[in-house]
Amino acid sequence: MIAIIDYDAGNIKSVEKALLFLGEETCVTREREEILSAEKVILPGVGSFGKAMEKIRGYGLEAVIKEVVNRGTPFLGICLGLQLLFERSDECDGAKGLGILKGEILKIPEKEEGKVPQIGWNSLKYPNHSRLFAGIAEDSYVYFVHSYYLKAEDEKIVAATTEYNTLIHAAVEKDNVFACQFHPEKSSETGLHILRNFIQIQREGK
Numbered sequence: 001m002i003a004i005i006d007y008d009a010g011n012i013k014s015v016e017k018a019l020l021f022l023g024e025e026t027c028v029t030r031e032r033e034e035i036l037s038a039e040k041v042i043l044p045g046v047g048s049f050g051k052a053m054e055k056i057r058g059y060g061l062e063a064v065i066k067e068v069v070n071r072g073t074p075f076l077g078i079c080l081g082l083q084l085l086f087e088r089s090d091e092c093d094g095a096k097g098l099g100i101l102k103g104e105i106l107k108i109p110e111k112e113e114g115k116v117p118q119i120g121w122n123s124l125k126y127p128n129h130s131r132l133f134a135g136i137a138e139d140s141y142v143y144f145v146h147s148y149y150l151k152a153e154d155e156k157i158v159a160a161t162t163e164y165n166t167l168i169h170a171a172v173e174k175d176n177v178f179a180c181q182f183h184p185e186k187s188s189e190t191g192l193h194i195l196r197n198f199i200q201i202q203r204e205g206k
Contacts, residue, residue, distance in 0.1 A: 001025045002199070003038035005065070007055040009080060010046035011183070018185035018195060030059050040198070041068050044185075045080030046145070049105065050092030052080055062098060069100055069177055074201045077179035082150060082172070085179055091148050101174060102153035108146070114165040117147040122162040122170075122182075130159030130173045132180075134197050142170075142180075142187040142194075150181060176201075 004016055006028045019026045019042075027034055035041060043065065045052055056062055069075055077085050086097050089105035097105075108116045121141040126133055149168040152158050159178075160171035171180045178198060184191035 001027055001038050002040045002042060003035045004028045004042045004044060005035065005061060006030045007045075007052065007059055007061055009044065009052055009055070011044050011079065011185075014183075015042060015044045015078060015185045018192065019199075022192065022195060022199065024199060030061060032060070032064050035061075035064050035068060036071070038073070040074045040076070040201075041065075042076045042078065043081035043084065044078045045084065047080055048091060049080065049083055049089040049097070049148070050095035052084055053092075053095050053097060056084070056098075065098060066100065072176050074198065075177050076198050077177075078185070079146065079181060079183055082179035082181050083148065085172075085177065086150065086152075089148060100177060101157065101172065101179075103169070104151055104153075105148045106151055108149050108168075109165050111165045116165070118144050118164045120144065122164055124160040124162055124170060126160055127158050128156060128173075130171065130178075131201055132159055132171060132173055132178050132194055132197050136190060136193050136197075140190045142182040142184065142190055144170075144182045146181060 083105045086103045090107045123139045157172045157174040159173040162170045184194040
């Protein structure tokens, strides 16, 4: 069973729908025991960094998320869910993220040729090997909707990059933690392939 963490963020239903299409049993929940007993856990999200962290802390989910990660359970952050895994964001001054991974979330610089927010399809490059992109050709296109982007402190965890007014760290992998700034659930067959790859990842230590 895959637990999808419910903290009142947008985009939860589309992630659930994609997993059900792939034949996976899912549970949208904020209950500690349901999350901890899941084979895999997904943190989706669309919305504000600061408000999302308030909700996560208000529901007592910060400690649960960290326990999931520490147990070696495969964990996937999507869009805002990627950003929350890091330490801070330009979007909300003073708001602290989960700090599971080191890095910061920066505002996409404004340029004439690239309007902000970025909404649409962009191709990926793979600077490092990642289980998330096994069998997916470089330069495949995925769907983005965001105004802020990740700059990871350790470039060795960067699984995919894209260019949009700047170099964007579009996906990361570290041990059992995976995250995508783009939306695999809205990225056609490429996105479904990414989700299938995540589904097939085994718990750390198995």
